[in-house]
Amino acid sequence: MELAEYHALQKLPAPRGALYGKPGAAGLEEAYRLLADIAEGDGPALDLSAGVGLVSLALASRGAEVLALEERRASCRALASTAAACAKMRARCLLPWELEERGFATAALVPGAERGNLWVRQQLQAAAHALEEGGVLWLAGSRKAGFDRYLGWARELLGEGGVVARRREFRVAALTKLRPAARPEAGFATIEARLRGRRLRFFVLPGVFSADGVDPASRLLLERLPEEVAGLEVLDLGAGYGALSLPLALEGARVTLLEQSLAAVASARESFARAGVAAGIHHSDVDEALPEGSFFDIVVSNPPFHVGGRVVLHVTEAFVAAAHAHLRPGGRFYLVANPFLKYERWMQDRFGNVRELHSGRYKVLMSTKP
Numbered sequence: 001m002e003l004a005e006y007h008a009l010q011k012l013p014a015p016r017g018a019l020y021g022k023p024g025a026a027g028l029e030e031a032y033r034l035l036a037d038i039a040e041g042d043g044p045a046l047d048l049s050a051g052v053g054l055v056s057l058a059l060a061s062r063g064a065e066v067l068a069l070e071e072r073r074a075s076c077r078a079l080a081s082t083a084a085a086c087a088k089m090r091a092r093c094l095l096p097w098e099l100e101e102r103g104f105a106t107a108a109l110v111p112g113a114e115r116g117n118l119w120v121r122q123q124l125q126a127a128a129h130a131l132e133e134g135g136v137l138w139l140a141g142s143r144k145a146g147f148d149r150y151l152g153w154a155r156e157l158l159g160e161g162g163v164v165a166r167r168r169e170f171r172v173a174a175l176t177k178l179r180p181a182a183r184p185e186a187g188f189a190t191i192e193a194r195l196r197g198r199r200l201r202f203f204v205l206p207g208v209f210s211a212d213g214v215d216p217a218s219r220l221l222l223e224r225l226p227e228e229v230a231g232l233e234v235l236d237l238g239a240g241y242g243a244l245s246l247p248l249a250l251e252g253a254r255v256t257l258l259e260q261s262l263a264a265v266a267s268a269r270e271s272f273a274r275a276g277v278a279a280g281i282h283h284s285d286v287d288e289a290l291p292e293g294s295f296f297d298i299v300v301s302n303p304p305f306h307v308g309g310r311v312v313l314h315v316t317e318a319f320v321a322a323a324h325a326h327l328r329p330g331g332r333f334y335l336v337a338n339p340f341l342k343y344e345r346w347m348q349d350r351f352g353n354v355r356e357l358h359s360g361r362y363k364v365l366m367s368t369k370p
Contacts, residue, residue: 001314001317003322003325006024006286007288010022016058017057018081018085019053022074025051025074025078026051026052026072027051027052027070030167031140034140034165034167037058038138038140038172039059040059040064041064043064044064044067044103045060045064045104045106046104047067047107048123048126052078052082053068053078056068060086060088067101068090068092069094072261095266096123096184097186099126099129104130105135106136107137107138110140111124119263120146120153124157125184128181129183132177133179134178137158138173139151139173143170147171151173151175154173157181158178158179159178161175186206187205188204188205188267191213191214195219196223196247198247202214202243203270205267206263209264210240214243215243215302217336217337221244225248225300226298230252231252233295234253234298235294235298235300235326236299237287238259238260238303238315239259240268241271242271242272242281249278256279256280256281256294258289258290259281259283260283260284260286265282265283286322296327299326300334301333302337303315303319313341316337316341320333320347321350323367329370331368331369333347333366333368334365335365337362337365338362338363339362344365347365354366
């Protein structure tokens with residue numbers, strides 16, 4: 001896959017209007033499809049987990065004026081195009097607890113179960129706070145991914161309601177707000193870790209990957225990087241809260257972080273600011289945020305392979321292409337992955353070489369740009 005092909009938006013079949021998507025964007029999973037079929041409301045509506053805009057578009061087709069929220073950059077890009085083609089939709093790239101608007105008659109939510117309970121609680125609190133009294137929350141998810149638990153939390157926040165639709169393990173519930181709800185407030189959790197001989201602290205918001213401690217795969221990759229990085233230009237693709245790049249920056253590397261989760265970007269900025277280290281930290285769909293002509297000596301990545309709970313390999317394929325495009329001749333690309341993910345073929349195709357530096361629970365791969 002070429003980077004231009006990855007970044008291109010595609011118009012998807014949608015009987016209710018113009019829906020746009022792209023590789024790496026969430027919002028077309030089965031829970032979204034069931035919610036789009038069921039949810040309704042004719043007043044102001046809030047879609048708190050919009051993805052590419054499928055549910056928002058369905059609500060708009062039924063008469064609602066919809067504000068669609070999303071924080072993942074790939075989905076934000078697709079959602080913006082979906083909203084631009086629908087007069088009844090607005091799209092904002094925003095974290096749930098950052099929402100200021102209130103008084104919605106309807107809210108829709110597919111909880112981000114794969115992002116942890118704290119993230120889901122923030123989503124539910126934001127929905128409860130934003131709804132007017134008597135407003136309805138449409139909640140969708142899989143019983144295999146905690147839906148029954150989330151429905152219980154929603155009842156505690158809102159009041160009454162229950163399941164109104166079923167499709168295999170997926171459920172949709174409708175709940176009515178009967179009492180006031182406090183505004184959500186998300187704070188930074190602190191992670192301490194010893195990496196490359198330094199004791200470091202990271203500051204992490206809800207919903208960020210590996211929020212309970214530095215991922216073992218990232219630790220392993222750091223151990224396999226060169227000992228001397230001072231003065232080198234380093235690019236971290238899928239940087240998360242900066243577990244790979246902050247240690248290198250403290251050793252004198254000039255680091256750039258690209259990350260599609262807005263919560264992770266905010267976490268990385270907080271972590272670097274508290275450490276007193278400068279870095280370029282960008283909310284980016286792969287290399288979208290890089291200025292033309294950006295080149296690096298080293299590219300590192302612990303790439304994601306799940307989008308909305310599904311195994312999706314397009315993102316890593318685009319990471320490999322971006323690493324090749326932005327490395328200087330002689331520059332090196334380091335990637336860590338689970339053994340069953342056969343990324344070697346993409347690295348070999350792009351670089352003409354690939355070495356396995358470590359094998360075991362995780363593997364560390366390296367390619368050099370000729």
